[in-house]
Amino acid sequence: MTRARLAALAAALALGACAGTPAPPGAQVPAERLQQAIIPGSTTKAQLLAAFGPTKSVVFDSGYEAWLYQSPAGGGRFAEFVVLIDPAGTVAKTRTRAPGPP
Numbered sequence: 001m002t003r004a005r006l007a008a009l010a011a012a013l014a015l016g017a018c019a020g021t022p023a024p025p026g027a028q029v030p031a032e033r034l035q036q037a038i039i040p041g042s043t044t045k046a047q048l049l050a051a052f053g054p055t056k057s058v059v060f061d062s063g064y065e066a067w068l069y070q071s072p073a074g075g076g077r078f079a080e081f082v083v084l085i086d087p088a089g090t091v092a093k094t095r096t097r098a099p100g101p102p
Helices: 003-017 031-037 046-051
Strands: 058-059 065-072 077-085 089-097
Touching: 003 077, 031 046, 031 065, 031 077, 031 089, 046 077
Parallel strands: none
Antiparallel strands: 058 065, 065 077, 077 089
């Protein structure tokens, strides 16, 4: 799977999360905690599960996974924190998306 396609699928995951389905337990985490604890190239999938619990995810045929965490942003809104995990189980990169207007 190409990087462009992988990025598009991760974006689709993030957009799909906005559809109004409630996040599973552990998926809502303060942004500061996510940014401090998740280090691309170092943090593992097992460490994510231990620190933050399960969350919404998509597993790609390539072995990559995209996980979505949400951070409360006030007024019932949430920022999104997407984590891309490589086939070896290590965080490859992260992306934060600010909450939309109320």
